[in-house]
Amino acid sequence: MLRSSSNGKKTSKTVAFVSLLIISILFLLPVIWGVVGSFRSSEDFFNHPESFFPSSWDAFTFDGYAELFSKTEFVSSRANEWYPIWNWLVNSLIVSVGGTLIYLLIASLAAYAFVFLEFKWANRIFYFLICTMTIPGIVSTTPQLINMNLLGAYKSLAGLIIPSFGGVYGVFLIRQFFLSIPKDLIENARMDGAGNLRIFLKIVLPLGKSALFVQGLFGFMGAWNDVQWAQLIVGSAPRSTWTLAYGLKVISDQCEAYESITLALASAVIAMIPIFIVYLVTQSKIIEGVANTGIKR
Amino acid sequence: MKSDKVDVFAYAERRERRKNSLRKSFSVTTFLGPYTASFLLFFVFPLVLGVIMSFSKFTAQSFLPSSVGTLDNYKILFSDTAIARDFRNSIWTTIKFSLAIVPLSILIPLGLALLINLKPPGYKFFRAAIYVPGIFPLTATGLILMRMFDSHYGFVNSVFDLTVDWFGSTGACWFMIGFFCVWCGIGGNFIILCAGLENVDKTLFEAADVDGCSAWKKFLHVTLPGIKPQLFLTLFTTLIGYMNVYGQIYILASNNPDLSSMKSAVYRIQDLLTGFNPRAFGYAAAMGIVLGVIIIFIAVIQLVVSKDKKGGGKRVAQFKQWKENV
Numbered sequence: 001m002l003r004s005s006s007n008g009k010k011t012s013k014t015v016a017f018v019s020l021l022i023i024s025i026l027f028l029l030p031v032i033w034g035v036v037g038s039f040r041s042s043e044d045f046f047n048h049p050e051s052f053f054p055s056s057w058d059a060f061t062f063d064g065y066a067e068l069f070s071k072t073e074f075v076s077s078r079a080n081e082w083y084p085i086w087n088w089l090v091n092s093l094i095v096s097v098g099g100t101l102i103y104l105l106i107a108s109l110a111a112y113a114f115v116f117l118e119f120k121w122a123n124r125i126f127y128f129l130i131c132t133m134t135i136p137g138i139v140s141t142t143p144q145l146i147n148m149n150l151l152g153a154y155k156s157l158a159g160l161i162i163p164s165f166g167g168v169y170g171v172f173l174i175r176q177f178f179l180s181i182p183k184d185l186i187e188n189a190r191m192d193g194a195g196n197l198r199i200f201l202k203i204v205l206p207l208g209k210s211a212l213f214v215q216g217l218f219g220f221m222g223a224w225n226d227v228q229w230a231q232l233i234v235g236s237a238p239r240s241t242w243t244l245a246y247g248l249k250v251i252s253d254q255c256e257a258y259e260s261i262t263l264a265l266a267s268a269v270i271a272m273i274p275i276f277i278v279y280l281v282t283q284s285k286i287i288e289g290v291a292n293t294g295i296k297r
Numbered sequence: 298m299k300s301d302k303v304d305v306f307a308y309a310e311r312r313e314r315r316k317n318s319l320r321k322s323f324s325v326t327t328f329l330g331p332y333t334a335s336f337l338l339f340f341v342f343p344l345v346l347g348v349i350m351s352f353s354k355f356t357a358q359s360f361l362p363s364s365v366g367t368l369d370n371y372k373i374l375f376s377d378t379a380i381a382r383d384f385r386n387s388i389w390t391t392i393k394f395s396l397a398i399v400p401l402s403i404l405i406p407l408g409l410a411l412l413i414n415l416k417p418p419g420y421k422f423f424r425a426a427i428y429v430p431g432i433f434p435l436t437a438t439g440l441i442l443m444r445m446f447d448s449h450y451g452f453v454n455s456v457f458d459l460t461v462d463w464f465g466s467t468g469a470c471w472f473m474i475g476f477f478c479v480w481c482g483i484g485g486n487f488i489i490l491c492a493g494l495e496n497v498d499k500t501l502f503e504a505a506d507v508d509g510c511s512a513w514k515k516f517l518h519v520t521l522p523g524i525k526p527q528l529f530l531t532l533f534t535t536l537i538g539y540m541n542v543y544g545q546i547y548i549l550a551s552n553n554p555d556l557s558s559m560k561s562a563v564y565r566i567q568d569l570l571t572g573f574n575p576r577a578f579g580y581a582a583a584m585g586i587v588l589g590v591i592i593i594f595i596a597v598i599q600l601v602v603s604k605d606k607k608g609g610g611k612r613v614a615q616f617k618q619w620k621e622n623v
Binding site: 012013014016017019020021023024027028030031033034037045046049050052105106107109110112113114117119129132134135136137138139140141142143144145146147149162163164165166167168171195196197200221224225227228231232235236244245246248249251252253261264265267268269271272275276279283286287290291292293 | 329424491
């Protein structure tokens with residue numbers, strides 16, 4: 001009886017292993033094809049489209065990257081083929097890292113106030129904030145664009161950063177974490193004469209590091225991958241103010257002709273590298289953070 | 298003399314209290330101030346402005362309304378003009394696409410999570426591999442997909458000797474968009490469901506084993522109820538997410554000759570805004586509000602239904618009773 005059930009378990013494990021192996025390969029295949037393809041010559045795609053890897057050692061080149069980097073400077077005779085990818089990279093970094101750090105500061109200050117400063121109606125105000133989360137973002141897309149125009153942030157990176165500062169979700173997540181910090185700790189510090197700012201910096205922030213980190217990761221990835229808002233804010237600005245994710249769309253549209261396929265793939269790889277590094281380093285935190293959204297409610 | 302002394306104490310106490318409350322309100326201001334300011338400026342103000350804009354007239358010269366207090370924008374959306382027909386079609390497209398893709402975005406990750414939950418060797422690697430395509434910018438993964446499925450020199454068509462125009466014909470393009478949404482969109486649901494399965498009470502399975510339940514019965518009566526919160530969460534967020542679908546269609550369908558019939562509601566709004574023609578802002582704001590109301594309506598229905606399930610069908614009973622009385 002026992003043996004048959006353990007045998008059954010073994011078979012089901014084997015079946016799971018084989019099917020997961022196949023599925024993971026299928027999931028990774030396009031990414032690998034794109035990364036490998038960025039090192040192939042365009043003629044090789046043309047002559048050996050059925051080959052997954054470069055068909056010969058000669059077909060293995062850095063042409064795509066060389067071509068891409070040769071088009072980073074503005075030349076008026078071919079303005080349409082101006083891909084200032086370093087600007088895009090820096091812009092994407094400014095928007096995703098800078099915007100996330102400022103929002104984390106604003107949101108954690110607010111979360112501290114909601115949890116540790118017992119002011120009037122703290123909970124009521126907080127529940128009101130939670131209720132506003134049900135309003136779909138599309139309702140305020142159009143007016144937000146006008147708002148950015150009024151603030152002079154249209155066609156600039158600031159317009160990509162500041163709208164996120166009003167977000168409720170980060171305050172909600174950070175507050176949930178702060179709630180688990182023992183109140184005695186804060187009271188003791190107050191008895192010792194520490195001010196709120198000192199308590200915030202020396203006790204609450206170090207304890208809440210992991211919550212801030214997870215929220216920061218999501219903010220970073222969201223900003224790095226955003227296309228929709230970037231299209232509205234910087235899409236009609238000079239190319240040097242675009243972000244990487246938006247620039248890629250234009251490269252993709254303009255490289256329909258087959259000669260530049262390696263250029264297109266090379267730019268995709270450049271956009272994928274930073275986020276992949278972040279993912280590799282913080283993988284367990286990201287997965288834990290996503291998993292927690294389903295558990296702790 | 299005595300009364301004097303009391304007065305001094307009372308005064309000191311009052312002063313102290315006032316000083317404390319001053320200090321407290323000062324720290325509340327410093328801690329909550331930045332967020333309150335940004336919440337008002339970047340959330341409340343646009344919301345109010347959006348409502349005002351949807352009731353306003355615009356001229357081509359200014360991005361601010363020329364006159365407020367008209368229903369024209371809404372009237373146009375329900376009239377028989379090209380812009381209204383396009384918008385209504387786009388809403389249908391959005392709803393149909395959501396109804397098709399949401400079941401896939403729940404069932405596929407559920408199946409994968411069940412496989413992961415058997416803990417085969419290397420399951421952590423498999424979990425990461427399935428999650429990874431979703432972390433990249435959609436424009437990057439979409440670009441790769443478009444090259445790989447190119448009709449003439451694409452890898453897929455060459456290997457399988459096909460002549461399918463994956464992005465040129467409407468049906469195939471919808472298939473690719475769906476494929477894209479599954480490939481790069483299920484990661485979050487997958488991880489949430491994995492975590493849910495891991496947290497199902499193991500003793501229940503042991504009890505079911507003792508009772509001699511079949512695997513299917515165990516799945517139906519132990520596993521599914523155990524991950525109900527996660528199932529509802531993923532259903533809720535995925536459906537609302539796909540009601541806002543834009544990026545996947547924008548990236549993959551942009552060269553489709555039939556693009557205008559494939560545009561989602563958000564795509565239509567985005568179209569009006571990218572032109573930055575102030576005249577269209579009133580419509581765009583009204584469209585946003587109409588779409589927002591539809592999304593909230595769907596969300597409320599989902600919430601009521603899921604409450605029902607938790608409350609043992611109380612609302613269904615209420616509804617039946619009400620119907621009998623009518």
